Amino acid sequence: xxxxxxxxxxxxxxxxxxxxxxxxxxxxxxxxxxxxxxxxxxxxxxxxxxxxxxxxxxxxxxxxxxxxxxxxxxxxxxxxxxxxxxxxxxxxxxxxxxxxxxxxxxxxxxxxxxxxxxxxxxxxxxxxxxxxxxxxxxxxxxxxxxxxxxxxxxxxxxxxxxxxxxxxxxxxxxxxxxxxxxxxxxxxxxxxxxxxxxxxxxxxxxxxxxxxxxxxxxxxxxxxxxxxxxxxxxxxxxxx
Amino acid sequence: xxxxxxxxxxxxxxxxxxxxxxxxxxxxxxxxxxxxxxxxxxxxxxxxxxxxxxxxxxxxxxxxxxxxxxxxxxxxxxxxxxxxxxxxxxxxxxxxxxxxxxxxxxxxxxxxxxxxxxxxxxxxxxxxxxxxxxxxxxxxxxxxxxxxxxxxxxxxxxxxxxxxxxxxxxxxxxxxxxxxxxxxxxxxxxxxxxxxxxxxxxxxxxxxxxxxxxxxxxxxxxxxxxxxxxxxxxxxxxxxxxxxxxxxxxxxxxxxxxxxxxxxxxxxxxxxxxxxxxxxxxxxxxxxxxxxxxxxxxxxxxxxxxxxxxxxxxxxxxxxxxxxxxxxxx
Amino acid sequence: xxxxxxxxxxxxxxxxxxxxxxxxxxxxxxxxxxxxxxxxxxxxxxxxxxxxxxxxxxxxxxxxxxxxxxxxxxxxxxxxxxxxxxxxxxxxxxxxxxxxxxxxxxxxxxxxxxxxxxxxxxxxxxxxxxxxxxxxxxxxxxxxxxxxxxxxxxxxxxxxxxxxxxxxxxxxxxxxxxxxxxxxxxxxxxxxxxxxxxxxxxxxxxxxxxxxxxxxxxxxxxxxxxxxxxxxxxxxxxxxxxxxxxxxxxxxxxxxxxxxxxxxxxxxxx
Numbered sequence: 087x088x089x090x091x092x093x094x095x096x097x098x099x100x101x102x103x104x105x106x107x108x109x110x111x112x113x114x115x116x117x118x119x120x121x122x123x124x125x126x127x128x129x130x131x132x133x134x135x136x137x138x139x140x141x142x143x144x145x146x147x148x149x150x151x152x153x154x155x156x157x158x159x160x161x162x163x164x165x166x167x168x169x170x171x172x173x174x175x176x177x178x179x180x181x182x183x184x185x186x187x188x189x190x191x192x193x194x195x196x197x198x199x200x201x202x203x204x205x206x207x208x209x210x211x212x213x214x215x216x217x218x219x220x221x222x223x224x225x226x227x228x229x230x231x232x233x234x235x236x237x238x239x240x241x242x243x244x245x246x247x248x249x250x251x252x253x254x255x256x257x258x259x260x261x262x263x264x265x266x267x268x269x270x271x272x273x274x275x276x277x278x279x280x281x282x283x284x285x286x287x288x289x290x291x292x293x294x295x296x297x298x299x300x301x302x303x304x305x306x307x308x309x310x311x312x313x314x315x316x317x318x319x320x321x322x323x324x325x326x
Numbered sequence: 327x328x329x330x331x332x333x334x335x336x337x338x339x340x341x342x343x344x345x346x347x348x349x350x351x352x353x354x355x356x357x358x359x360x361x362x363x364x365x366x367x368x369x370x371x372x373x374x375x376x377x378x379x380x381x382x383x384x385x386x387x388x389x390x391x392x393x394x395x396x397x398x399x400x401x402x403x404x405x406x407x408x409x410x411x412x413x414x415x416x417x418x419x420x421x422x423x424x425x426x427x428x429x430x431x432x433x434x435x436x437x438x439x440x441x442x443x444x445x446x447x448x449x450x451x452x453x454x455x456x457x458x459x460x461x462x463x464x465x466x467x468x469x470x471x472x473x474x475x476x477x478x479x480x481x482x483x484x485x486x487x488x489x490x491x492x493x494x495x496x497x498x499x500x501x502x503x504x505x506x507x508x509x510x511x512x513x514x515x516x517x518x519x520x521x522x523x524x525x526x527x528x529x530x531x532x533x534x535x536x537x538x539x540x541x542x543x544x545x546x547x548x549x550x551x552x553x554x555x556x557x558x559x560x561x562x563x564x565x566x567x568x569x570x571x572x573x574x575x576x577x578x579x580x581x582x583x584x585x586x587x588x589x590x591x592x593x594x595x596x597x598x599x600x601x602x603x604x605x606x607x608x609x610x611x612x613x614x615x616x617x618x619x620x621x622x623x624x625x626x627x628x629x630x631x632x633x634x635x636x637x638x639x640x641x642x643x644x645x646x647x648x649x650x651x652x653x654x655x656x
Numbered sequence: 657x658x659x660x661x662x663x664x665x666x667x668x669x670x671x672x673x674x675x676x677x678x679x680x681x682x683x684x685x686x687x688x689x690x691x692x693x694x695x696x697x698x699x700x701x702x703x704x705x706x707x708x709x710x711x712x713x714x715x716x717x718x719x720x721x722x723x724x725x726x727x728x729x730x731x732x733x734x735x736x737x738x739x740x741x742x743x744x745x746x747x748x749x750x751x752x753x754x755x756x757x758x759x760x761x762x763x764x765x766x767x768x769x770x771x772x773x774x775x776x777x778x779x780x781x782x783x784x785x786x787x788x789x790x791x792x793x794x795x796x797x798x799x800x801x802x803x804x805x806x807x808x809x810x811x812x813x814x815x816x817x818x819x820x821x822x823x824x825x826x827x828x829x830x831x832x833x834x835x836x837x838x839x840x841x842x843x844x845x846x847x848x849x850x851x852x853x854x855x856x857x858x859x860x861x862x863x864x865x866x867x868x869x870x871x872x873x874x875x876x877x878x879x880x881x882x883x884x885x886x887x888x889x890x891x892x893x894x895x896x897x898x899x900x901x902x903x904x905x906x907x908x909x910x911x912x913x914x915x916x917x918x919x920x921x922x923x924x925x926x
Contacts, residue, residue, distance in 0.1 A: 123773055163727030196524060252897075287584065520745065
């Protein structure tokens with residue numbers, strides 16, 4: 087009952103309500119409220135993520151698992167950020183504000199957490215920003231070595247893929263323009279940048295649209311299966 | 327010829343090339359020319375090597391990418407851009423809206439995409455403010471609000487000291503809930519965003535005097551590249567609310583936005599190239615921005631060289647493949 | 657610890673301190689808190705290089721950076737969620753005194769006790785952390801899945817299905833016929849290039865159609881259906897090629913962004 091029926095009921099009720107609210111304007115308000123609930127629960131999901139992180143790293147630390155020293159880094163970083171974020175610690179020109187502890191200007195509690203001079207924003211600027219963008223920047227190297235190794239014209243399909251990638255890579259730089267500047271204006275579609283534009287607007291659009299329609303239908307039918315209680319894998323069950 | 331002779335020959339050629347460059351080019355071009363020679367010389371050497379079906383080691387490729395990206399940053403190469411139709415459409419939309427219109431700019435990105443999309447976000451913001459539009463800034467990503475604050479204080483507002491918070495622009499920041507946020511604002515702004523980032527009630531903010539929902543906004547520009555982002559704006563606000571949406575996206579998702587163009591999105595800025603084109607159009611149309619920092623345009627130099635290096639490696643890889651296949655057949 | 661590791665560590669520490677001192681002295685004339693600012697810029701550069709060192713091989717510097725990132729960003733999202741959504745959207749609906757404490761405006765419609773629902777569901781979600789009773793988190797999970805399903809159902813049907821199909825019905829015959837000469841000799845992407853326009857429309861129409869045939873697995877790909885699916889593959893291959901080209905482009909841009917930071921903000925070479 088509690089483990090299966092109630093979740094199935096909640097799902098069917100909320101799902102149906104949100105669909106129905108689109109068609110019946112007086113129910114719009116209720117639809118908005120339920121969406122707001124969803125937004126608030128999303129924050130609890132962030133808390134769950136943080137809690138889980140702390141649990142895992144405390145576990146590693148307690149059992150002295152491999153690399154447990156780095157778990158200390160994670161935990162210290164987590165609690166440091168949480169403290170300065172929740173207390174809204176800021177210092178501008180030597181003036182400290184910690185409104186929740188009654189230090190400095192009490193009105194600072196209303197200020198944005200990402201306001202200039204807040205420690206939270208500074209940590210974002212000098213720690214999160216460089217770390218996250220560098221992690222993704224590394225992919226530039228891997229994508230280069232992958233294209234060297236994997237991009238070989240082994241058959242007709244692979245050759246087509248290669249050709250399209252070639253035209254796009256050349257066409258999206260000024261170099262591509264220089265290469266085919268000699269092509270007369272009335273045949274301008276044969277200039278590499280224009281070929282790139284054409285590929286994006288025609289075959290790419292068609293292929294992406296076919297994929298989009300496929301995924302769209304998938305999402306729609308999955309939503310319906312969920313609301314009707316046919317799909318129950320989110321309950322940890324194999325099938326309904 | 328022995329190995330020692332090859333080294334000697336190489337050294338002589340190198341000296342001749344260096345002397346030629348020093349003699350032929352002005353001093354300020356030396357860095358550019360030498361780095362290009364280094365990259366292309368290396369590529370030619372690898373190309374010759376590939377004729378013997380010799381594979382290239384991974385770290386050599388890494389090194390080439392690093393040099394190809396770093397050299398044009400140190401010794402800039404600049405190009406002119408011609409805005410493509412998809413970019414021009416966004417520019418024209420903002421340009422043709424009557425001054426005083428309300429534009430919503432959503433910074434839906436994190437640091438992982440920022441180098442690509444932050445330049446376009448900055449350029450579009452400047453364009454809107456210069457044109458006299460009222461701008462609502464927001465974000466569907468928590469990290470997006472931090473980047474938005476950074477953009478506003480470090481770039482956008484520096485050029486507009488007279489613009490007043492709440493009258494000419496407002497930053498309402500981030501809310502959790504992804505598409506849930508959009509589903510509320512499409513019918514009711516105040517319910518989702520009761521205040522701006524600094525807890526000023528929405529009813530006290532002049533911009534919102536005649537904006538009750540996202541449907542009342544004249545133009546929405548979502549800049550991002552993940553979920554939630556431009557796609558969600560189309561699905562949850564653009565289509566149901568019948569509002570014009572433009573998108574600025576990271577290159578990785580740009581191709582996926584084309585099926586929506588032009589019926590559901592009015593224009594697409596794809597990757598740093600899209601940003602560069604927009605910056606160029608902006609500089610071209612507004613002399614005020616002649617000295618504006620244009621990171622998008624600046625990035626096109628390293629971008630071009632890196633593309634050429636990657637294309638060369640694809641060619642080298644294929645030569646090795648076909649050579650190897652022929653040898654295996656024999 | 658191995659001796660070589662210690663030496664590397666020592667070198668990194670010395671370089672870090674050196675960079676801090678140099679950066680702080682470079683910032684001194686313009687910035688008030690130049691010592692802190694110098695440290696922050698140096699630390700950001702150190703983290704950038706620590707992550708990049710992974711290209712050589714996995715190492716303690718990279719691990720440090722990785723673990724730091726996980727901790728800091730989890731807390732970042734939590735704080736942002738708390739201040740922007742809990743404080744501004746939930747608290748004014750539940751308590752006037754708390755709303756006054758956090759200096760957020762009270763709701764014009766007054767309190768709404770209905771909003772205890774997400775709080776209860778949220779707390780049930782956190783029950784997942786407890787070793788027993790984790791099953792009760794299925795309730796909020798059902799709410800989340802239900803909302804997503806309800807929201808997506810109509811939107812995907814409208815934007816990704818109906819509108820996509822209607823956008824695919826494009827004119828397949830030219831509208832401005834000016835004779836065979838101009839038709840064949842103007843290969844331009846603008847509206848005046850009728851041949852290109854027609855070709856594009858045919859590619860879009862047939863491409864979507866054959867692409868869908870390729871994804872249709874309920875019928876064996878033979879005969880005319882097989883030809884359609886073959887053409888579909890070609891269209892999809894071009895699509896993937898274009899996507900790959902764009903992916904390369906994007907990744908390079910990110911690297912350019914990082915190197916620009918190192919050369920510009922940190923080393924001030926540009």
